[in-house]
Amino acid sequence: xxxxxxxxxxxxxxxxxxxxxxxxxxxxxxxxxxxxxxxxxxxxxxxxxxxxxxxxxxxxxxxxxxxxxxxxxxxxxxxxxxxxxxxxxxxxxxxxxxxxxxxxxxxxxxxxxxxxxxxxxxxxxxxxxxxxxxxxxxxxxxxxxxxxxxxxxxxxxxxxxxxxxxxxxxxxxxxxxxxxxxxxxxxxxxxxxxxxxxxxxxxxxxxxxxxxxxxxxxxxxxxxxx
Numbered sequence: 001x002x003x004x005x006x007x008x009x010x011x012x013x014x015x016x017x018x019x020x021x022x023x024x025x026x027x028x029x030x031x032x033x034x035x036x037x038x039x040x041x042x043x044x045x046x047x048x049x050x051x052x053x054x055x056x057x058x059x060x061x062x063x064x065x066x067x068x069x070x071x072x073x074x075x076x077x078x079x080x081x082x083x084x085x086x087x088x089x090x091x092x093x094x095x096x097x098x099x100x101x102x103x104x105x106x107x108x109x110x111x112x113x114x115x116x117x118x119x120x121x122x123x124x125x126x127x128x129x130x131x132x133x134x135x136x137x138x139x140x141x142x143x144x145x146x147x148x149x150x151x152x153x154x155x156x157x158x159x160x161x162x163x164x165x166x167x168x169x170x171x172x173x174x175x176x177x178x179x180x181x182x183x184x185x186x187x188x189x190x191x192x193x194x195x196x197x198x199x200x201x202x203x204x205x206x207x208x209x210x211x212x213x214x215x216x217x218x219x220x221x222x223x224x225x226x
Contacts, residue, residue, distance in 0.1 A: 053211050060147035061217065063128060067099045067116050068203055068219040074098040076115050077135040087199050087221075089156045090168035094119030095203070098134065117142065119154075126151045126207070153208040158200040161225075169200055201225065 073086045076098060089095035095118045102114040110132065117129040126149075129142035158169040201224040205217045 056148060057212060060126060063147060064118065064205065064217075065219060066101075067097055067118075067128075069222065070099045070101045071097045071199065071221060072100045072113060073199060074113055074134065079136045079138050079140050085170055087158075087169055087203075089158070089203075091155065094154070095156050120151055123149075124151050125149050126154065148207075148209070150210040151207060152210065153206075155206040157204040157206075159202040159204070160200060161198065163201075165204070166200070199223075 071087060075083050075085050078084055084096060086098045087096070097116050099114050099116055100112060102110075102112050104110065104112055111134055113134055115131045115134055115136075117131075119127055119129075121127050126147045128145045128147050130145075131140060131142050133140060158166045158171070160166055160171060199221050201221060203219045203221065205215075205219070207215045207217075209215070
């Protein structure tokens with residue numbers, strides 16, 4: 001008597017072709033998923049980088065504004081013994097200012113006035129430097145702080161009392177013709193400096209950057225009459 005086999009009870013496995021098709025489909029889906037995840041991660045990194053650049057820009061502009069808008073008429077001596085005006089700048093040297101309001105929470109024996117310098121280094125960084133003393137010795141070294149990167153050009157201009165823009169300050173050729181300053185480091189920022197020149201009414205800063213294009217900023221000098 002011939003036996004009949006019940007095919008319904010037999011479990012079939014995947015054939016090689018079916019297995020290869022399944023693997024291929026899984027690989028395609030995994031690649032799509034990975035590409036989407038990679039795109040999300042890349043977008044997030046780009047957003048984070050843009051936010052960090054924006055934060056750096058805001059902090060840099062805030063720092064410049066604080067320094068310029070708190071300037072005081074206090075000339076200083078540089079490390080060579082030459083007297084510099086309280087506000088001293090041009091295309092070749094950047095900008096020097098003497099500012100008030102240098103916080104001293106620990107009560108250190110130093111002035112609340114600070115000598116600050118802004119300039120570009122050779123790598124396109126906008127650098128803020130300050131000195132621990134107003135009248136420097138030959139071994140005085142500045143403390144450097146990088147505020148911005150990828151700056152291609154920086155220009156300072158100075159508005160005089162006649163409403164004319166000057167490319168340097170002081171506008172006269174002999175910027176070093178000053179008497180020795182008298183130091184007075186009181187908390188109010190006032191001083192008895194001799195030889196101080198009339199400060200500009202305002203300072204204009206033009207920055208050309210790769211990330212933000214060109215920016216033109218205007219800062220008023222304390223006591224300006226416009």
